[in-house]
Amino acid sequence: MPTGVAIRDVREQLFDAAERVLLRDGRNALTSRAVTTEAGCAKGVLHRHFADFDAFLTDFVLDRIGRIDARTGALRGSAGTGTVADNLTAALTALFESAAVAIVGLITARDELRARLRRDLPAGVPVLTEAAELVAAYLVEERDLGRITADADVDTLAAMLIGTAHLLFADRFGTPPEAEGVRRIVTTVLVGVGPRP
Incomplete structure (x- = not known):
């Protein structure tokens, strides 16, 4: 230019x-x-x-985390509508069809980027931690509505959902999983926390 x-x-x-x-x-x-x-x-x-390339990458990752939050933010607004499994399936698919998997790989591979992100983000793996927090917040709302059991451990469920879905989508060059595969994971993780009669 x-x-x-x-x-x-x-x-x-x-x-x-x-x-x-x-x-x-x-x-x-x-x-x-x-x-x-x-x-x-x-x-x-x-x-x-940008001061250097790692400063650029840090701002890039923070920007993309914001975009991922916006793409999956509809999840909290869906509490009380549809089914819990369908809502989570849609949110996990939206999350992992974005650049999330590639960004996690980038963060894992670059020590300086990871160190800089630690200053701005909570412990854990950036992107995955924020996604787990979002899912946990959604599950709290569903628990409050009685759509999952009152004793459901939402933090553990959220971590299981994010971790398992990440593994499912991790092959960024392969064929993305079908919605039914994602839904199967969601329903398996949610076994036992559905509302009791």
Whole structure:
């Protein structure tokens, strides 16, 4: 891109480019050069907006966590409607069909990125921890509505759902699981916590 030409929403443009590179070519291909080439801008643009590439990646991951929260945020609004299993199946599918799996791999592979994220996020694996918190909050609402048992351990159920679904979706180059496979996991995890007559 020629010098002096303004780029609108440069951060968003760079983040979108990073996601495309990450999803298409994997975490090892995610370099500042690859991102700026994908974004169609000079390499210096990235370094004018971020102290270094790990600072860029930190903001990228935080931005994508926000997007994932927005995509799966409808889950809490679904409490009391449909079935608990259907609501969770839809939310888990939306979560793991996003860039979540690739981002978890990126975080796992980059020590400096992980250290920087620890300053802003709770303990655990970023993306997965936030998703488990969202699922647990939803299950609390369903428990309060009597749609799951009053003694249901929502934190454990949420961790089981997120961990198992992550394993199901982990092969980012394979065929994504069908909704019925996700639903089978959900119904298996929820066995015993349905409302009692």
